[in-house]
Amino acid sequence: FFDPFLSQNTTMSATAKPTNLLDGKKTSLSIQSELKQKIADENIQPCLATVLVGERKDSQTYVRMKRKLAKELGILSRDVNLPDDVDQESLLKTVDELNADKEVNGILVQLPLPKHINEELILQRINPLKDVDGFHDVNIGRLAMKGRKPQYVPCTPRGCLELLLRYGVEIEGKNAVIIGRSNIVGIPMSLLLLEQNATVTICHSRTKNLANVVRQADIVVAAIGRAEFVKGDWIKEGAVVVDVGINSVDDPTAKRGYRLVGDVEFKEAQKHASLITPVPGGVGPMTVCQLMCNTYEAYKAQNVDQSS
Numbered sequence: 001f002f003d004p005f006l007s008q009n010t011t012m013s014a015t016a017k018p019t020n021l022l023d024g025k026k027t028s029l030s031i032q033s034e035l036k037q038k039i040a041d042e043n044i045q046p047c048l049a050t051v052l053v054g055e056r057k058d059s060q061t062y063v064r065m066k067r068k069l070a071k072e073l074g075i076l077s078r079d080v081n082l083p084d085d086v087d088q089e090s091l092l093k094t095v096d097e098l099n100a101d102k103e104v105n106g107i108l109v110q111l112p113l114p115k116h117i118n119e120e121l122i123l124q125r126i127n128p129l130k131d132v133d134g135f136h137d138v139n140i141g142r143l144a145m146k147g148r149k150p151q152y153v154p155c156t157p158r159g160c161l162e163l164l165l166r167y168g169v170e171i172e173g174k175n176a177v178i179i180g181r182s183n184i185v186g187i188p189m190s191l192l193l194l195e196q197n198a199t200v201t202i203c204h205s206r207t208k209n210l211a212n213v214v215r216q217a218d219i220v221v222a223a224i225g226r227a228e229f230v231k232g233d234w235i236k237e238g239a240v241v242v243d244v245g246i247n248s249v250d251d252p253t254a255k256r257g258y259r260l261v262g263d264v265e266f267k268e269a270q271k272h273a274s275l276i277t278p279v280p281g282g283v284g285p286m287t288v289c290q291l292m293c294n295t296y297e298a299y300k301a302q303n304v305d306q307s308s
Contacts, residue, residue, distance in 0.1 A: 022163050022277040028285035032073060035292060039074040046299035047076040048106045049098045054084035059110045066288055073292055078104055088117050092125055099127045105298040106132035129301060132294040143191050152294045157189040159286030160221060160242050167275060169240050172197040177214050179203045180223035185244050189221050222263035232268020241269055241276040244283050
């Protein structure tokens, strides 16, 4: 069922690249250019509503980045900023209002929410047709069912798969190991690769002989949030590595006193991998880009008569 509207005839040649990087930044810029052109050619203006609760610096940064990109692509951004002490009923009412607003095509509630808010309750309140994060039970359920198509796929897994497809990575019949079983990345990523006819293994904190399991993988997706947990000698020669993690580690030589690393020991893993995502500059840019793709698709789904 996965049929990215932007991936056709845009496969990159891995052999033509001077390095073995899966360049998410470069790829996302290419997708953004294609998407911007589509929106302009079709003379439409999709609308994404972002709901930000509180003043967490990281959440503010993420939302600001999403809103900036939306503007650049011709997507209208509806900004909803609520105080940290907003009560749950008020937040639910806000979601209901956005659900009912025909001008709003996609709704994104920035996570995490304050502890007094039930995240699950809020996410499930979003209309599945506007669930551009792809987290609603309806969308995840349809993703898990053979022969069914979700309205939207979660942005990070979709970005990972799009990156693999654009680099021409062979997935069918390959052994894929997913390290991490979160609802946001691990589980939907495993379902996407399964749909592409990979043989999929999900590893987690209770997996025995993890290193040996990873060594059998043709494709490794690391998404556990532990800095450089996956060692370079775990990577089979020629394997493809997608590192979803982004962690800060102390580094007195760095300007900020820290540096960003992934879940994979990059320098050593790069010696064995045929392709590997850098951190930063790998999965991150693809995630935000796919959110915009989902928003475009939301507009199309909600305006079938006008776009047919």
